[in-house]
Amino acid sequence: DTAVSQTPKYLVTQMGNDKSIKCEQNLGHDTMYWYKQDSKKFLKIMFSYNNKELIINETVPNRFSPKSPDKAHLNLHINSLELGDSAVYFCASSHNDRGRGAEAFFGQGTRLTVV
């Protein structure tokens, strides 16, 4: 059973298009995240939701809009795609464990290429 699954794994699209990436976790976690990994492999948090409530929004352009219909799902919609949006996007989830911080379980990633 896949713990954190995201679709699609690859996404190639033209500039100006709108696209969505879906994520689901079956770990029973309360918190879900979207991370962006750039070409230099640097992982940067974009958003975090806890029990469907947005708790972290890290200076991401408002073309990016996360949506959490329930605590097992966190989707990412991107409007008016730009070349600079090309990256690998990772969904992750974690428990809220005050003693151990947010130990994250990651999906396999979605490689987005904007042409």
Place this chain on the structure above:
Amino acid sequence: TQLLEQSPQFLSIQEGENLTVYCNSSSVFSSLQWYRQEPGEGPVLLVTVVTGGEVKKLKRLTFQFGDARKDSSLHITAAQPGDTGLYLCAGARNDYKLSFGAGTTVTVRA
């Protein structure tokens, strides 16, 4: 500006050699985690250290958290080709947000 600095950025060694990866910050963390990422996959959690001075061992991997909880190291003994990957440290300052280092790409040659 990154909160966590990892060094070295790249490391290439022969099978059987030892290696150490460092993760440093001027900030104090409540916990620090190490992940390994293989090509085409997401990062996978290796260990979490919570207490200053803590040392954890995972087979041939030894993780240490600095006394002041600002830095950490990962030491691999007798590295094997299966240890090849991108090693990432991540610090937690509250319950929800992890700050990642830029990663160390480790290549172990057979």
